[in-house]
Amino acid sequence: MRLILLGPPGAGKGTQSERLVEKHGLVQLSTGxxxxxxxxxxxPIGLEAKDLMARGQLCPDSLVVQIVSDRIEQPDAHNGFILDGFPRTLKQAEALDRMLEGKHYGLDAVIELTVDERSLLDRVERRARELAAAGKPVRTDDAPEVVHRRIADYNAVTAQLRPFYKQRGIYSSVDGMAPIDEVARSIDSVLSDVKASV
Structure with a gap:
């Protein structure tokens, strides 16, 4: 099973990915x-990326796609994978499609965890307060102004990805604000439908 999990920061992608890894024997692939x-x-790709990063430049899509391509050839990914944090742009989605087609692979599902922005900000702020109260470090990307910007960036990107994957008939959305177990059941339902149609 080959999946993309979409969702803004704090939507619960990490939690749901961990569960899918455990339940289905998939590997979670974070481009970072x-x-x-x-x-x-x-x-060779790592050295090229290191050189670009040392100069403060972003890695081009072709390089990121090549890293994904190399990684999914490794034995632990043969049972399937979850892409996390990629693709981020329509160009990356198109490049990913071409690369997978070249390997005679296809994506089985693209699942977006949809959220209410105000509730999501409350959730992230609560998480930051709980970490601070427990004496644990608070992630800098959990600051409200940073979360606002990341959600705006995510919405701008997903506005392009959603129709791209809907057109291919592999897009589903799940209420990411529901309790964790309910979100998990909704994802399982989507995946059951995918398996039934294969």
């Missing part, structure tokens, strides 16, 4: 983690 691993391993 893969990029750092390639740099640390000093692969």
């Amino acid at each position: 983690d893969m990029l750092r691993a390639a740099v640390a391993a000093e692969t």
Whole structure:
């Protein structure tokens, strides 16, 4: 099973990804983690990325797609994967499609965790307060103004990705504001429908 999980910061993608990894034996692929691993391993792509990052430049889509391509060839990804944090743009989605087609792979589902922005901000602020009260470090990206900006960025990007994947008949949305177990059941329902149609 090959999935993309979409959702703004704080929507619960990490929580649901962990559950899917455990339940279905998938691997969660974060482009940020893969990029750092390639740099640390000093692969040819990692060295190219390291050079770009040292100059303060963003890695081009072609490089990120190549890192994803290399990673999904590894044995632990053969059972399937969840892409987290990628694609972020329509160009990346198109490049991902081309790369997967070249491997005779397809995406099974793109699931978006939809949220109410005000409730999401309350959730993130509550998480920051709980961490602080427990004496744990609060993530800098949990500051309200940062969350506002990240949600706005996410909405701008997803406005392009949603119709792209709807057109392919693989897009579903799930209420990300529901209790965790309910969100999990909704995702399982989408995946059951996917399996039934294969």
